[in-house]
Amino acid sequence: MHDIHELIDRRAVTTVFQPLVDLATGDLIGYEALTRGPEGTPWHTPDALFAAARAVGRETELDWVCRAVAFRTILAADPDPDLTWFVNMEPMASRVPCPDDLADIIEAARTRLRIVTEVTERSIAQDPAGLLAATTALRSRGWGVALDDVGADPGSLALMPFIHPDVIKLDMQLLREPDEPHTARVVAAVGAYAEGSGAVILAEGIETARHALTARTMGATIGQGWHFGRPGPLPAPVAATARLPFIEPPALSTGTPFEIVARRRPVTRTTKDSLMAMSRHLEALAGDGSEPPVLLSCFQEGRHFTPATSRRYIRIASNSPLVAALGTGLGNEPAPGVHGTTFGADDPLRGEWNVIVVGPHRAAALVARDVGDEGPDQQRRFDFALTHDRALVVAAARALLPWLAPVAAVPLLLAHTG
Structure with missing residues (x-):
């Protein structure tokens, strides 16, 4: 094998599988598919493999290759249709x-296998619009979605409502630090989310019986790790003894954030000057605390995104999982690490001033629509509503995701490890 190009051209990767079990009964739920490059080459480990593909601009092709090889291997084993297969996806x-x-093999998997596609916090933060479209398409096929490495990054907690996962995978480090305050915060947030949504909690990295017991105290019902089996070839026969349930995701709300909130909350009229204090208060919420929330804002025109505002958003984005500033003329990345978009003069968002904050334990949305006054800028009037209803705030925030352009990726390697 001469180089990474030859490896990808020859589809020369293999798949190993690690079992997923019911922690209460020991029943087999399914397997996670893990990619390996050719042994004896610099690309055997998934980190090295994907780093090399990324360096030559073929990461996404390699991702398709890895999934196809995994599906081909699974289908060749003629598995029990009740088994669930966890497969990673690059952003x-x-x-x-x-x-x-x-x-052909991707289509065969679509019709014959129960697949859970694993995504990470960075997938959402890098390309929220693309990931929302992808997960919607996956669910239309009857597949599930898992949010991986929850707890490894504080931002993953704020992003759970946007992906609405069927499975929440707790990062393995939590099992090794069960008494740490960070672990307690993660477990509380995940437990509350799972209880409200019906999501299943899965604990990774279980290596001992004590780890398994700790995982159950954290609310996990499914376990994965060396205690149950190391990654390897599929055994024969491949049969399930328990079936993982999928949940029904919420329907995407139609309309803009203002329209979504105004259907459910009273609307009041006030001036821009009066709205500024509310807007700053919500931005301050986004920049405060050890569990950084998502911040999504609409500024109407790019000129309202002032240099001072830009500096605030850069600071918030350095610590938050997802920050966006939308407005005519702002472009796809109006400030480093801040998502934007390009929309025209007739876009319905151009008339709105929105500030939406979604965190693990807090949610708030200020939504306003310009009534079209002329005259001094600070005296322009807006119809507005303010809500802290979590479900309503999340619905308004999810309505903005399709507008967001991708931002430059941070070169983390999480999705194909194992």
Whole structure:
């Protein structure tokens, strides 16, 4: 094997599988598929493999290859249809068509396998619009979605409502630090979310019986780790003894944030000057605390995103999982690490001033619509509503995701480890 190009061209990867079990009964739920490059090459580990593909601009193609090879291996084993297969997905792969030579096996998996697609916090933060479209398409096929490495990054907690996962995978480090305050905060937030949504909690990295017991105290019902089996070839026969349930995701609300909130909350009229204090208060919430929330804002015109505002948003984005500033003329990345978009003069968002904050334990939305006054800028009037209803805030925030352009990726390697 001469280089990474030859490896990808020859589809020369293999898949190993690690079992997922019911922590209460020991029943087999399914397996996670984990990619390996050729042994004896610099690309055997998934980190090295994907780093090399990323360096030559073929990461998304490699991602399709890894999934197709995993599906081919699974289908060749003629598995029990009740088994659930966890397969990773790179963030940008959803925007790239499947290579022609892999299309048949991807389609066969779609019709014959119960798949849970694993995504990470960075997937949402890098390309929220693409990931929302991808997960919607996956669910239309009857597949599930898992949010991986929850707790490894504080931002993953704030992003759970946006992906609405069927499975929440607790990062393995939590089992090793069960008495740490950070672990307690993560477990509380995940437990509350799972109770309200019906999501299943899965604990990774279980290596001992004590780890398994700790995982159950954290609310996990499914376990994965060396205690149950190391990654390896599929055994024969491959049969399930328990079935993982999928949940019904909430329907996407139609309309803009103002329209969504105004249907449920009273609307009041006031001036821009009066709204500024509310807006700053919500921005302050986004920059406060050890569990940084998502911040999504609409500024109407790019000129309202002043240099001082830009500096605030850069500071917030350095610590928050997802920050966006939308407005005519702002472009796809109006400040480093801040998502934006390009929309025209007739876009309905151009008339709105929105500030939406979603965190693990807090949610708030200020939504306002310009009534079209002329005259001094600070005296322009807006119809507005303010809500702290979590479900309503999340609905308003999710309505903005399709507008967001991707931002430059941070070169983390989480999705294909194992």
